[in-house]
Every structure is written in C-alpha cells, then in structure tokens.
Amino acid sequence: MSLNPVVSLLGRRLRLALIGGGPGSFIGEMHRQAARMDDRYEIVASVLSSNPERAKQAGVELGLDPDRAYTTVPDMLAAEAAREDGADVVAIMTPNDSHFAYATAALDLGFDVICDKPMTNTLADAEDLHQKVVESGLVFCLTHNYTGYPMVRQAKAMVDDGQLGIIRLVQVEYVQGGKADESKSDPTGDAVPWRYDPVLGGPSLVMGDIGTHAHNLVRFITGLEVAEVTAEAGNIVPGRLIHDYAGAMLRFDNGARGSFWVTQAAAGVENCLRIRVSGTKGSLEWMQEVPQKLAFKPLNAPEQNRTPNGPGSLPLTKHSCRIVAGHPEGFPEGFANIYADAAEAIAARRAGKEANPLALHFPNSWDGLLGVRFVQSVIQSSEDNGRWTAC
Secondary structure, three states, X not given: OOOOHHHHHHOOOEEEEEEEOOOOOHHHHHHHHHHHHOOOEEEEEEEOOOOHHHHHHHHHHOXXXXXXXXXXXXXXXXXXXXXXXXXXXXXXXXXXXHHHHHHHXXXXXXXXXXXXXXXXXXXXXXXXXXXXXXXXXXXXXXXXXXXXXXXXXXXXXXXXXXXXOOEEEEEEEEEEOOOXXXXXXXXXXXXXXXXXXXXXXXXXXXXXXXXXXXXXXXXXXXXXXXXXXXXXXXXXXXXXXXOOEEEEEEEEOOOOEEEEEEEOOOOOXXXXXXXXXXXXXXXXXXXXXXXXXXXXXXXXXXXXXXXXXXXXXXXXXXXXXXXXXXXXXXXXXXXXXXXXXXXXXXXXXHXXXXXXXXXXXXXXXXXXXXXXXXXXXXXXXXXXXXXXXXX
C-alpha cells in the first residue's frame, strides 16, 4: 500500500466539510483528529454551530478561510457544490434528529458522507436514507469507531478465517457510570441537553448512545444478524425519565444465542465495552478498556493472547495498525481507521478504481439501518413485557 493511497488515486487529499462538532464538543474533536491523523483529508469548510456568530468564529479559529466558515448548512452545501475546489465529503456530528436531513441534502448534491451514530432517530428515516445511499452510488460511512480497533478487526478476521468454528454464543455489554450519581438531579427545563430530549436524541438515550455500539460490534465481529430479541429498557435510577438501562436475550440468524446489556448508571465504571464470542472451536474475549489484548481460548488448548502487530496478526489487523508491536492503539486511532478506510473508498470511487478490500470494513448505511431497527425492536419488546420481537 502506498504511503497515502488517496493522494495516489486523486493527486490530492480529499476536501472535507464539517457540520457540527464546534467548541466544547468531545466528538467533534475526535472527528477532526481522525480526519487529520493519516493526512487523507483537508478540512476546507464548516458550519460548527447552530449559532451563526459562533459558527463563523469557530471556523476561523480552526484556520479556515472566513468565506468558508459558513453560518448555515444549506448555504455551505450550495456554495461548496458550486466551487471548482469545493468539498468532496461532508462529515456530520450534530444532534441525532438532524442526521437524516443533513445527510440527505449532502447526498442530493453529490457529496460523500461521514455521519456520527445513530444514523437516524426513526426507522422510516433510516430506511429512506439507506435507499438514497444505494441509489446515489455515493459512499456513506457511519462512525461506529470501535470497529476500527486493531484487535476488534483481528477478532473479525479470525471468525472469518474459521478459527472459532460455528458461532454458538455471544455476550456483549457496554457499561458506563456517568449517570450513576443519584445525588445529582437530572437536568430539567431550559437546562435539558439535547440527548435527554426524545425528539432530538431519540426514543432511548442509552440505546442510541451506547446500545447501537454494542449491537454493531456483535454484527461486525461475528457476521451474524440478530433475528429476535426479548428485552427490557428503562431507568434504574428512581424518578428518571430517560432510559439509562437496557438488557436483552438474543437469537441469531444461524441459531446462536446471546445476551446484551447496556447502562450508563453503573457507579464507578468508566467505559467498559466487552464482548465474548464462543464457537465450536473456541472463544474470543475483548474489552475496550484493555484494547491491545484479544484473548483466544481454543478448544482443548491453552489460552493465547493476541496483540496489535504481534504473532498471529491477520492482514485486516495489520492494515489497521500504525505502530509496531507493544505500543497500544485505542479510541482516537480506531476513529481514524474508520476515516482512513472511508477515504480510500471515496477516492477509489471518484477515480473510477477498485478500492483496497481491506479498506471496505467501515460501517455503512445498511449497518445504520439495522442499528435503528434493533433499537426499535428492543423498545417494542420492552413495551410488550419482553415478548420475543423480530429485528
């Protein structure tokens, strides 16, 4: 692979326009770092806030031409589409309710799209957006960044390689403690953040925020689809109006069984995303808080520890590593792998070339649609007192 496959294909970096992620946004900074890490994008335009003055100021502070630090999304998309040197790609990191409108508008004007998760708040919007992506032929990347971790990709490659045999069991959990302190009242009135608003943030805070990550991780590693769920979603902190917990039993399309639980109210826990996959030949275990370790437990053999670029690394893993063995890579690098792979796919499409197959494992609009469908199925099952519900 060349040092910069995007420049090799296009003779330049991709030009990127940003929507959202302005001052004070953690995820906005992650998107910008990811775009810059492998030097495959040049940030050329932005609308960094819904407040016009803040949007202009933040864009200028980012180093953009003041004329390209726009104050509204329609103005930016129209102006960039008309420029000979206009943006190629639009990255969206706004409240969830606006993903559909902004992505649709960008696709209509010929922009490839990188969008934060969840793809949309409603299943109808997810279906419409996926269909638009398919019809457009453009690249749509959804930033489920945990699928960019080298050891997650090693796990996927080992499953694909048959090293686990037939998958029989899957356990996944995503546990946080940010909403566990019951001495702090939830925000009310004008102080309510957009994530607490079901119109802006979606029908289930915990499912949209971290449940979709856990669901996507299962599908990415195993290649299986969840066929049915029996679920409960709600609040474990008394009086809370938003969902801070969800749990489900899973039935997969190959007959495998699984368990799923997510919460943001586990006191003292930071960001524990954990998965175990068991097949007829052995099991894999990975935890996000120790991202450089993938435990492989083969049937009738001692446990093996796989590490980034270490012994047993498969091509998809090596494609995702930037540094030598013994040097862990984590959240920012995983995010950057998603951006880098999307860049290769976008550049190949624009150059009329075939993309590197190893660069085509980033989440797309189909993954986004199934994520929204899973959220809806969990909520529906919970409202029906745990009835088994199709996904």
